[in-house]
Amino acid sequence: MTFVQLIDCRTDRFDEMNRLMDRWVEQTRGRRTATHDIVGKDRSDSSHFIEIVEFPSYEEAMRNSGLPETDRVFQEMVALCEEAPTFTDLDVVRDEQLNVLAARAFFEAMGRMEPERVGDHVTEDYVDHDPAYLRPVQGVEGLREQYADWKAAFDFGFRIDGQLAEDDQVCTRWTWAARHKGEFLGIEPTGQDVTMRGMTWQRFTGGRISESHWIYDRAGLMEQLGVLGR
Incomplete structure (x- = not known):
């Protein structure tokens, strides 16, 4: 203890x-x-x-x-x-870092929640930095569209492998597991089970996520989908 x-x-x-x-x-x-x-x-x-x-x-x-x-x-x-x-x-009989709990709730909901619910987790002025997109995704509506694209292409969920927190920031290391069920970046559905590891740094405001930076093995995902190496 x-x-x-x-x-x-x-x-x-x-x-x-x-x-x-x-x-x-x-x-x-x-x-x-x-x-x-x-x-x-x-x-x-x-x-x-x-x-x-x-x-x-x-x-x-x-x-x-x-x-x-x-x-x-x-x-x-x-x-x-x-x-x-x-x-x-x-x-110590209770020790909770509230932003860590909020980050965990976000990742546990990803893949299960409907796109309309993403606003439960982020601020109105949310900014998302994802290497799969040329520009940062802005606002709740932007994240909703981004999430809907991934959800249409994959049945997926996140496993949290570790988290670190400092001040208003949380970094989460995760493993993503999915089945490719719909068109993704021009790739027709393969039915393939795929996995991907990555980390997400997030800033919190008032208990909600105001900014995210994603790092993940996109090349590894494309290889599993049979695109790279052809």
Whole structure:
């Protein structure tokens, strides 16, 4: 279970504390078990800071605390604070990146939903960058037409192989599996089962996708359809 430690302190020497933490990061490279660190400053009190440190588990946090560098940094940190820092230990019981959930819902719906429903997932000013198209596809209607073309040509679905998120962006690595049932780029239906791997970078606004960039093995798809190599 993921474990989070909150460190609450007051100091007017934050720049020194920041340099102290940079030194700890450098000195513990390859041995520390902390995976994520966030420091927040109280908007109503500029000397009040809370640090949030994430670990894979409580046991890993204890291993991290046992590093000699961690103990030295803690002693120096105490000297920079107006009073002794306080610690709160938390077992994480819910951890959801909402944009990741929205991206997952989009890919799970692709192939199953009707074209009229694509607006459920994207913003009105959505922009889609797809290497199969000469220009970016603009807006809900543009995406609806693009999706309808793929849906008419293939019965398909996506399997999500991995996702990474940062700020308002999500990158999804996927495998696409389909059966060629209709005309596609001038290719008559073959009934062929095909697969394709790719990645999609997406930006989110208000929980909906506002921009997508697709990268996928289009040449491999064309080869499976018997076009390349003829």
